Amino acid sequence: MAKNGLRLSRPDVAAVIDEKHAAEKDGWRKTRLLAIKLAARGEHTSAEVADLYGIACGDLFRWLAAVRKGGLEALLMRAKPGPKEGSPRGVAPAILDELKTKLDAGEFVTGVQAQR
Numbered sequence: 001m002a003k004n005g006l007r008l009s010r011p012d013v014a015a016v017i018d019e020k021h022a023a024e025k026d027g028w029r030k031t032r033l034l035a036i037k038l039a040a041r042g043e044h045t046s047a048e049v050a051d052l053y054g055i056a057c058g059d060l061f062r063w064l065a066a067v068r069k070g071g072l073e074a075l076l077m078r079a080k081p082g083p084k085e086g087s088p089r090g091v092a093p094a095i096l097d098e099l100k101t102k103l104d105a106g107e108f109v110t111g112v113q114a115q116r
Helices: 012-023 026-040 046-053 055-077 093-105 111-116
Strands: none
Touching: 012 026, 012 055, 026 046, 026 055, 046 055, 093 111
């Protein structure tokens, strides 16, 4: 039985993946870039690439579609971004305001005191 490798059909993308990967800090973005790089080579099946990176085949196909339509910029975007960095979850705004007031007043000496 012949093994059909993935075909990205975007040689321009394959040429810049290494550069983008080296500059990238986020782990999820690095995983996407490497999976697409392997797919761009066309030497592996979708199941093999998915297994190597611990992802679902469906995710890999969505990433490939994103690259075909919008290039690497589309691949590195998330449809549902999480909260902004440094924003607390599950803490009422009134409590945050009180904490900020006490921090500005210097009421805490240690981080443990502020946490309590």
